[in-house]
Amino acid sequence: MTPAPPRGARTRAKLTVERLAKLYPAVTELVHENPFQLLIATILSAQTTDRSVNLVTPELFRRYPTAEELAAADPAEVERLIKPTGFFRAKTQRIIAASRKLVELFGGEVPKTMEDLIKVPGIGRKTANVILGAGFGVPGFAVDTHVIRLTNRLGLVKTRDPVKIEYQVCSMVPEEEWTALSLRLILHGRRVCDARRPRCEECALNDFCPSSLTRPNRRMRRGRPIGEAPNSDIKLA
Numbered sequence: 103m104t105p106a107p108p109r110g111a112r113t114r115a116k117l118t119v120e121r122l123a124k125l126y127p128a129v130t131e132l133v134h135e136n137p138f139q140l141l142i143a144t145i146l147s148a149q150t151t152d153r154s155v156n157l158v159t160p161e162l163f164r165r166y167p168t169a170e171e172l173a174a175a176d177p178a179e180v181e182r183l184i185k186p187t188g189f190f191r192a193k194t195q196r197i198i199a200a201s202r203k204l205v206e207l208f209g210g211e212v213p214k215t216m217e218d219l220i221k222v223p224g225i226g227r228k229t230a231n232v233i234l235g236a237g238f239g240v241p242g243f244a245v246d247t248h249v250i251r252l253t254n255r256l257g258l259v260k261t262r263d264p265v266k267i268e269y270q271v272c273s274m275v276p277e278e279e280w281t282a283l284s285l286r287l288i289l290h291g292r293r294v295c296d297a298r299r300p301r302c303e304e305c306a307l308n309d310f311c312p313s314s315l316t317r318p319n320r321r322m323r324r325g326r327p328i329g330e331a332p333n334s335d336i337k338l339a
């Protein structure tokens with residue numbers, strides 16, 4: 103059973119939606135022209151930056167523009183093209199296997215439902231939600247490492263389980279905001295709420311974030327701010 107969100111989480115979720123909407127566009131930084139390209143780019147983005155994926159995908163998609171063509175690709179050639187993204191042998195296997203499954207099950211098209219997307223090897227709920235939201239405009243809340251960190255620091259959830267986070271946040275936020283909120287949390291995690299050194303002093307969520315290190319008039323007890331989110335991962339010096 104999914105536990106109830108922490109106290110005050112709904113109000114913080116509402117404020118988070120409003121503030122981040124003023125700061126960031128609701129976009130993925132993975133360059134793509136269609137759902138197939140987004141699916142492949144998302145698989146390639148594991149353990150690397152979107153920037154390094156964007157460097158290799160133009161040539162990859164020029165050589166293999168469809169699932170049929172990538173399914174029949176020479177792995178050595180694909181490895182060469184995607185090498186800069188790291189883990190290139192495993193990723194080559196994954197994108198070829200995913201393309202083959204798209205051909206086998208869906209006629210080479212990317213399916214539009216969670217149920218079908220997770221039948222494709224290499225596609226979990228996170229990737230499926232990215233594809234649904236950014237590829238088809240179907241509301242989906244993708245939970246990656248940034249979203250896990252930020253939703254906990256902001257006191258929206260008290261769990262690191264991606265599925266529980268997805269259900270809890272979706273229960274507090276209107277459906278039409280799911281995709282945008284996930285994309286914006288990822289951008290905020292990359293630019294401000296860094297895993298090791300959160301820049302709380304310049305954060306637009308500072309005044310209500312229970313993990314903020316710089317909230318005005320914050321009282322301290324035993325070196326930790328009073329009211330800190332119980333599962334905040336921020337360690338004070």
Ligand code: SF4
Nearest residue numbers: 295300302305311314
């Ligand atoms: S106030 Fe600090 S911990 Fe809270 S979201 Fe902003 S950067 Fe992250």
